[in-house]
Amino acid sequence: MPRSIPRFSSLCLILACFILCALMSSCDRNHNPSSPSRSPQSQPDAQSLRIVSLSPAISRTLLDLGLASFIVGRTPFCSSIDQSIPVVGDLNSIDYERLTKLNPTHILVQPPSTGLDPHLQSLADEHHWIIHSWKLNTLADINQLIHDLPEICKPADPSLQAKTVSYSADLSQHLSRLMSTDQSAGASRQTVLLVHQTQPVGVFGIHTYLDELLHHTSYTNVVAAPGWIELSLEDVQKLNPAVIILVFPNQSTDVDPMSLLGPLRQTSVDAVKNHRVGIITDADSLLPSTSFLEVSRELDSALSHFSEPAP
Numbered sequence: 301m302p303r304s305i306p307r308f309s310s311l312c313l314i315l316a317c318f319i320l321c322a323l324m325s326s327c328d329r330n331h332n333p334s335s336p337s338r339s340p341q342s343q344p345d346a347q348s349l350r351i352v353s354l355s356p357a358i359s360r361t362l363l364d365l366g367l368a369s370f371i372v373g374r375t376p377f378c379s380s381i382d383q384s385i386p387v388v389g390d391l392n393s394i395d396y397e398r399l400t401k402l403n404p405t406h407i408l409v410q411p412p413s414t415g416l417d418p419h420l421q422s423l424a425d426e427h428h429w430i431i432h433s434w435k436l437n438t439l440a441d442i443n444q445l446i447h448d449l450p451e452i453c454k455p456a457d458p459s460l461q462a463k464t465v466s467y468s469a470d471l472s473q474h475l476s477r478l479m480s481t482d483q484s485a486g487a488s489r490q491t492v493l494l495v496h497q498t499q500p501v502g503v504f505g506i507h508t509y510l511d512e513l514l515h516h517t518s519y520t521n522v523v524a525a526p527g528w529i530e531l532s533l534e535d536v537q538k539l540n541p542a543v544i545i546l547v548f549p550n551q552s553t554d555v556d557p558m559s560l561l562g563p564l565r566q567t568s569v570d571a572v573k574n575h576r577v578g579i580i581t582d583a584d585s586l587l588p589s590t591s592f593l594e595v596s597r598e599l600d601s602a603l604s605h606f607s608e609p610a611p
Contacts, residue, residue, distance in 0.1 A: 349453060352402060353378060354391055355410035357436050357589035361445055364590040365467050366460065367453055373402045380584055394420060406453060409433045436588040439512045443475045471590055478596060481516040491522035493541035496586060498562030501531045509588045513596050517603055537567050543606050544571040546579045553581055578602030
């Protein structure tokens with residue numbers, strides 16, 4: 301009997317060592333950084349704002365509202381924001397694999413007339429992404445976007461939240477003043493052709509934000525049809541605008557606007573005959589966005605040179 305005690309003790313010791321080793325191994329697996337299982341602290345914040353903008357106009361507005369740092373994906377045409385942000389395509393061609401890897405919280409779009417891509421909507425439903433869309437043509441549309449974004453894309457930081465709301469309110473005030481001031485029935489009633497390309501001739505019709513910016517001046521749009529329109533030289537000749545404003549983003553301000561008319565210079569309209577051609581060069585002048593403020597100032601400046609009718 302005395303000899304069996306050490307043998308029993310040895311077995312207990314071996315068993316205890318085995319259990320201890322198993323426990324240590326389990327602890328190592330749970331705390332090993334290479335293990336697939338991660339501690340709660342290393343998990344990304346589920347509430348962090350991750351925005352994919354599929355509209356250059358929306359990207360510019362996010363920038364002006366102080367929300368550009370939350371953009372994780374963009375279109376190749378979003379030139380106003382950091383160009384190192386990954387491109388996910390545009391509404392005509394989306395890289396869905398890259399979009400899925402970016403795992404946004406919000407996707408912001410300016411949908412085409414055909415409507416939102418059903419596959420994009422399906423992926424958003426599957427991954428719990430939030431899609432918001434805005435039609436952006438008029439000043440009222442821009443105002444709606446400015447009003448919505450601070451609430452939809454609300455940053456967690458209270459101070460940044462307050463700044464975003466303040467920016468939004470300031471911009472809305474500027475827009476309200478523009479929308480409530482209509483001088484288009486003024487005494488001069490000089491007609492303006494707003495041109496964004498010359499081959500073919502592309503112009504802004506009514507119900508566009510640039511047309512509406514004319515309303516607070518004493519000028520009126522010579523084009524009565526809505527939207528972005530193509531005209532023939534014969535059409536331009538019949539309209540016979542008194543002034544032509546070229547809307548050419550990033551064009552040098554040192555260039556004589558007359559030299560940029562292209563085929564329009566062949567016409568004998570009053571604007572060409574009297575050299576009454578101005579230019580807007582703001583980089584985002586084609587975007588119905590918060591760029592309206594700079595564009596409005598440039599438009600006023602360009603038109604100020606033609607305040608009196610040509611003799």
